[in-house]
Amino acid sequence: MTGNARRLRLKTWICVAVVVCSNAFGDFFMKRGMPADSQLGTPLEYIGALFQPWVAAGVALLILWQMSRMALLSWADLSYVLPVTSIGYVVVALLGKVMLNEQITARRWAGIALIMAGVALVSGGTPQTGRPVPDAAEVSR
């Protein structure tokens, strides 16, 4: 049972890492590629923006993000996935500072610290509660 729990936790953390990185870099590439002064009025302009190289790379990463998130949600609770994957906000803020020269004020650093505390609290717990007991196929694994 403990082996099973450890296996589940390792699998969860690997999947969380993929979810967080694909989301943060996907958002960052989108922002980097988005034409700065465009208005995005007509549907055609949205489609056109999708073919900017950075935006296209961002979209590819966001597709990976959705797929890894669905895999994670297939075994983990939404109320676990939400706080734990929020570490991505910290990654995005740091990316904004390093790559786009956006400012991180003292207040933002405080916010980042709070987010990290929340992530640490929840990620130590078990990813699934209130599920039916695993079926025989899983137990024999």
Place this chain on the structure above:
Amino acid sequence: MKWLLIAIMVGSTTAGEVLQAMGMRRHGEIHDFRPGAIGRALALMARNRFVIGSMACMAASFFAFMKLLASADLSFAVPVSAVSYVLETVLAKYFLKERVNWLRWTGASLVVCGVALVSL
């Protein structure tokens, strides 16, 4: 206009993520990460109406986010979307019937406070 986009984004994100969690719970745990097995799982999901509904909501949220990015800082646009955390945790408890223990409530509250600080 900015706040309308944010409202669209938060509403459709919340609906989409809750539907996604419902659909994936119905699908069951994914054990096999080999390409063939992932392909079969994707084929099953494509017929899962909760997953289809969640994709439609996510697409709406994505285009609202794209439009927002054209006019706002990334470090404003991303954190403000975290309002959906509160809504989704409440829905997880009452709608998905998850057992949200005190650790998760505390963690989610800390995250929401942190996100508010980051975005203000």
